[in-house]
Amino acid sequence: MKKYLEITLILFFSLNIQAQDFKTSQDSIRFFYDNLFEVMKNGYLFREKVDWKEIETKINNELKQYSDFNKSLNEVSIVFDLTKADHSKLFYNGKQFSGNFPAPTQDDFTEQWIKKYKINPQFEVKILDNQYGYILMPGMHSEKNLHKQSQDLYDEVNKIKKSNKLQGWIIDLRFNTGGDIFPMLLALYDFLGDNVVWGILDINKNQISEIKLKNGKYKDNSKTVSYIKPEGKLLDKINIAVITNLATGSSGEITALAFKGRENTTFIGKKTYGKTTSNIKADLPFGAFMTLTTSYDCDRNGNYYEKIIPDVTIGEKDNFDNLLLDGNIQEAIKFISE
Structure with missing residues (x-):
């Protein structure tokens, strides 16, 4: 890829x-x-x-x-x-x-996915069939003003939330190859609520850190990294369907992990890429730097996943031209409507 x-x-x-x-x-x-x-x-x-x-x-x-x-x-x-x-x-x-390691190729993806990927899909929030919220959450980098970036994303979700009474929400991570986790999770604050959402494990898989959302703040242990100003009622009990595939990796997988252990949640699609480790930025001479793998990622309960396996596996049924014909979306609607 x-x-x-x-x-x-x-x-x-x-x-x-x-x-x-x-x-x-x-x-x-x-x-x-x-x-x-x-x-x-x-x-x-x-x-x-x-x-x-x-x-x-x-x-x-x-x-x-x-x-x-x-x-x-x-x-x-x-x-x-x-x-x-x-x-x-x-x-x-x-x-x-x-390094030179095996990676997904175009053969691992549908024509529909490749077509959408080539146009560099952006963050998107909309309503499907007048009943279901849909969020396309691609990979993203933090901007200089992390609070503003996170707030703008959250506001797009909140605009749909407060003006519509929806049965449930679909969070599509099929293009989330990674990036910076802060704006992703803050944008989804209403669905995650005031909870521990993920954590960090050492080499022995002992938990050494936990990340929580609290009153719109993203807190790494006790340190507030970024924040939003939330508005309206939380949707932390509403039905949520999370869609993943082989492109979902790194912080895309953390975004999925954040919903592990949340009630009224299902995972649909294909298994993720398998980059469930955390990196730090390490400075090197002459202005170089590296992203250095230092820990494992875990869910809110301290569980490690080498890859995230969906509850319902869907084959080659992507349809980004008409989401209501997409097999993953159809399965998500079925779950939400039950």
Whole structure:
């Protein structure tokens, strides 16, 4: 798939990088990779499973062939391959570097999905058949004003909510390949209510953090990360159908996870991609940074899912030209109407 699965959570990992004078390109290259390995050895979730001595020796030998720093970054992909860091990426000067891991292809998707994907679907809220709310929640990045972004999304939902008495809502995550989770969950606040919505597990799958929504605030443990000003009655008991597929990944999967354990909720479609780990942003020399996998994701009850398996599996029945003919939507309406 052309579009990459993006980061689930932005935190900040600061390195004490001091300005240095480098006499040769090899000095710069070595300094950069020393820092890259240090970051990964200290924070990478699966660091204890990696033979760092063997990998560093291999990579350092390969680096000897480079006299240009930019070209040396080709070895980053090899680092990720050897450490099995399949949810990490490195960013430098507008370019991104990742490992070589299996990924979905067009053959995994319907013609209808591919057609819709090519036009870069945006956040959308509307009513189907005068009775059902529909939210298309694609992947998204945080904007500079995170509160305003989240509020604008929430307001679109609230506008439909307060002016219509609907039987239930459909949340479509079939194009949610990831991004920043804050605006996604805040937009869906009315359906999730004042609850723990997901959490973070360590390598032993012990819970080390919980994320909750409270009075419109997104709280990571006790810290408020962002917020909205909610309006009207919560819909945290209304029937909800969540639709997923193989493109649903990373923070798209967290969005689905947030509804696990919620009453009056069903999951429809296909299993998700399987990037249910959290990343932080780790700064590197020369303005580069990486998304570093540091933990597992879990639902509100501390349960980990390698992939999210739907309650009702639907085959090749996408129809984005007419949603009422879409097999996933039809199954969602059936659940809501029961």
